[in-house]
Amino acid sequence: MARTTSKKDSIYFQLLRLLVISAFAAVLVFFVLNRAGDRLIENFYYNSDYEERKNESYIRKLQQYIDQNELSSRDADALKSWVQKQQIVSIRVNKDGMQVFDSVYPDQELWEEDIEANDYGWEVYYTVSFADGEARVSITGMYAYQFYNYAMLAELALSFVLFLLLVLFGIRSKMAYILKLSDEVEILEGGSLDYKITVKGKDELAALAEGLESMRLSFQELIRQEARMVQENQKIVTEMSHDLRTPVTSIMLYTEILKKGSYKGEGQWKEYVEKIDRKARRMKQLTDHLFEYSLTAGEEEVQLEEPETCETLFYDLFSETCSYLKQQGFEVSFQVEWPQSRLRISTDYVMRIMDNLTSNIMKYADTSMPVAVSAVEEGNMVGFLFENKVKKPEEETESNGIGIQSVKNMMAKMKGKCMTEQKGERFRVLLLFPGQTV
Incomplete structure (x- = not known):
């Protein structure tokens, strides 16, 4: 009988466990990569002249834009348009000690408010030539965010790849087992x-x-x-x-x-x-x-009857058999203590079995010794033992064994056993039926 699979051992539970473990591992690796990436970016960004070079590059672009469009320091809309196209920079323009443009507040005409220019120590100012004269321009770029974004995408991609690899590796063993079973089934189909x-x-x-x-x-x-x-x-x-x-x-x-x-x-x-x-x-x-x-x-599989006690099933049958053998000149020693087990039998089969055994006793048994019948219990099986003395050689009758073989076939179809044994002059037939406790 096939085993019953518990929930914790089922394929569904194993797959869920594999997904959870793989997801946890991927998330853990993502956080490790994220911390490591942030530190690498910070070390690179703050310990190199990358920001200075990018600022100078954008200042050159701004100067070219001003020259091409002949812009003055007060052309706020044009300056606003250029800043929006660059996306990652902001600028402040100071002229003659006054702040005239701030991309953070692009819609305000700052020159009309006479906002005095404040120089901050952390800002770097570049001289830019406008149509109305030179001005000092401070530029701030969000260059590091690009690195952070690229690093984030790379970390997510690596974590997702790790998740897929762990899942595929876990599934691979099951797939290998399925393929092995498929190969073994083909071997069986080939007759091996x-x-x-x-x-x-x-x-x-x-x-x-x-x-x-x-x-x-x-x-x-x-x-x-x-x-x-x-x-x-x-x-x-x-x-x-x-x-x-x-x-x-x-x-x-x-x-x-x-x-x-x-x-x-x-x-x-x-x-x-x-x-x-x-x-x-x-x-x-x-x-x-x-x-x-x-x-x-x-005959096909026999239909067994409902369970009954041994005495109910065999008492009348043994009484008739013993009486018939006595009429034929045999002495019968019937020493049976009826087992308490219940049996499922085919009455037709049992009657045919008793007919065969009776016929064999009459043909091959010696009438000078009694035919002994006794009850037997072996494990969960109960039955009866028939024992008799065989005829002397000059009285021996030829036997082809068909009768006993028929008995064995019928007992097997009732899930029972028939065993024969001959020792010297003694011949024994043991019939065993699977019993059920009363």
């Missing part, structure tokens, strides 16, 4: 049922692998059973051919003698007729056994 399916883990894939392995073992056992049945059938056919050949030959011999009249008197004639009759009856017994065997072997 001796190849064992790999069972790894505790999730749904492991349960599937266990199911495949159980199916492989079932197919393997089925093939072995079929091979045994074919071998048994061949053996039985061979034995039946031999057993039938002997009485047929005898019947033909005696018939030929009677046809030619090569007998001495009416007494010998009756003797030959009786021999022909015995041989014919022997042939009928053989064909009856063969029919019983083929009927049992060809």
Whole structure:
């Protein structure tokens, strides 16, 4: 039976756990990269002349723009337009000691307010030539933000790549296992049922692998059973051919003698007729056994009846069997303490089994010793043991084993067992049924 997968071992839970761990690792790496990136940018920006070079570059651009458009220091709209196009800079224009333009307040005409220019120590001023004379221009650029933005994008990209790699790496092992199972199924499809399916883990894939392995073992056992049945059938056919050949030959011999009249008197004639009759009856017994065997072997799974106690199921049947054997000259030792277990049987099968056993006892048992019947319990199985003494060699009757094989087939279909054993003159048949506690 396939295992039941717990929630914590399921593929869904494993995938969720993988996503959470990968996301946590990616976020952690992002923060580490972000801190490291910020420090690198700060070290580069404040320990180099990058800002100075960028300021000078934008001042040159501003001077070219002023020269091309012949702007005065009071052309606020034109200056505002240039600042907006640069996007990352702001400027302040001081002329004759007065602040005449500030890109932070581009819509105000500062020269009309007589705002005195204030020089801040941290600002750097550049001389720019306007149409109305030279002015001092202070420029402030947000150059570092570009680096921070680029670094942020790179950090996000690296963290996302790490997240994908961790997820793909975690999924890869499951995919490899799925591919391995696929390859192993192809091996089984090719007929190599001796190849064992790999069972790894505790999730749904492991349960599937266990199911495949159980199916492989079932197919393997089925093939072995079929091979045994074919071998048994061949053996039985061979034995039946031999057993039938002997009485047929005898019947033909005696018939030929009677046809030619090569007998001495009416007494010998009756003797030959009786021999022909015995041989014919022997042939009928053989064909009856063969029919019983083929009927049992060809039947589908038997429908078992509702559980009943052993005494309820077998009391009447044993009473009839013992009475019949006593009528035929056998002594029966019936020492049965009825087990308390309940059994599920097929009454039709059990009656046919008892008929076969009774027939075997009558043909092969010695009447000088009693037939012993006793109850047996082995583990969770209960049943009955039949024991008798076989006939002496001069009284031995040929046996082809079809009757016992039919009993074994019927017991197997009832999930039971039939075991036979012969030690010297003692022959034993053990019938076991799976029991249920009352």
